[in-house]
Amino acid sequence: SPTAFCLIASVCAVAYWMSIELLLLVYVTFKRHTGVYFWSIIITTIGIVLQTTGYILKSFENSWPVVLVVIICKVGWVANVTGFSIVLWSRLHLVVRNPRILKWLLVIILIDGLVCHTPVVVFEFGLMTKHHDTYYRPMQIMERIQQTVFTLQETAMSCLYIYHTRKFLKIGYPMKTRKVIGLLLLVQLLVIALDAVLTLFDYTDKFTLKCTLHPLVYSIKLKLEFIVLNQLQSLVK
Template sequence: MSSTSEASPGNWITGSYTGNSIGVRITIGTFVCVAWYNVIELIVLIFLTFKRFQGPYFWSMLISAVGILPYSVGYLMKFFDLTSATWVPVTLLTVGWWAMVTGQSFVLYSRLHLVIENQRILRLVKGMIIMNIFLLHVPTTVLTYAANFSGSYASIAGYDIMEKIQLTGFCVQEVIISSLYMWETNRMLQSNTDRGSRKTIMQLLAVNVSCILMDIALMVIEFMNFYIYQTTLKATLYSVKLKLEIAVLGKLVKVAHQHLWRSNTERGQYPSFVDPTRIESDFNHPESSLGTYQGFKGRTSPFEAIDCDDVT
């Protein structure tokens, strides 16, 4: 694969890295290796965390994690010129990019079901994700192949522009989903007086803010025209975001179900597994957030047996 000149609109978009900087090569290798390590750990954690291997949350997280591998391998092969078959790295990074980016959006969408009951909002979010597949993924893919196989200035310039558009578009998409989540989580925080739960909710908010900052960092790097750094760092940051998802998943399920329990009982509604006539405790003023409940066999919280894959 031949390299473009440094004056081209997208430096090294269509070829391997031909610069003399050892630091750049080490940086590329480091980003890719960290991403690989995180992905291997993620796959293990996903299968250990989910009790049943089904549901949108499980599959979106698994697909997004697995997608990081071909994405990072493709760019490693491309920048280090490990093959003369241009279509191999281009196809790998394209397939991986689709799975990694849209998979992450579906992870965020699946998580929204824990805190948002408004089906109209959920349908709009899902529609936005599907729409952006056609508005952002498809044209970027076409320009990726055009730039790498035709090598014309017009196709490279077009890809360079589209790369910035799609990165901005997907960043805005994830910010919108995360903002909806944070808005609802903040409402949960205001209505929850339990100190432990409030601490957990604050941690969840911090995780979402961190993910938004990662997206913004990628945008800044891209608009500074550091294409090599942006594309390889993206794999690392997406793997980190998924690890944060795994880290807070259990806490998120507990807090969300506790909030749902409180909201329903205040309206006189109870989950299907509860017989209201046999309730002996005051669920509107529980002694502890997730402690024991009178009237349940074994005096345990009904949420202790909740499977993570029930998040749909």
């Protein structure tokens, strides 16, 4: 319907705008364009743009090859989902001093990415074949599994930020420090809430709505984390 198309276009436009703005901010903010944090933000942002582009082509443009559209969508999805976890991980060392925890978290992120992304991509291409019905149910199940896994993964890292920074809220620390940490805690709670919303959509079979909002949600989360993690870095320094 026209209303649905307008909603999709509006959501995609906001996701585009936030992504382009973030790319410019990253370029201006970073004096040195190196490091895991820098490149994970760049890759995640490009992933959001690709996923949004793929979804627009899928919704509005029928002349593009379906395989190409799916590739654009899935490359973008992989980049922004696992990329966002890498963004969170790359600044976790500012508050978590145990290298073993950081090492195992990275291993878990990479394994989760491989285990969860691969079946979804395979099933997505399977849905394009004449055996569509064979792949539909496995895809539905895997969608819920991957959303749950990535939500738990991001929630775990957000909880680590919350747990390891809560001490800075004590009266003995400067007001500026407590304000930054308060903002950090608020952002982590918001990230958890946004992930919960996407997960709820999956479990209530609102897959189209989830796909529409997914790039926007990740662009919001990434922008918030970029702001607060930069403040955290300056605070720790």
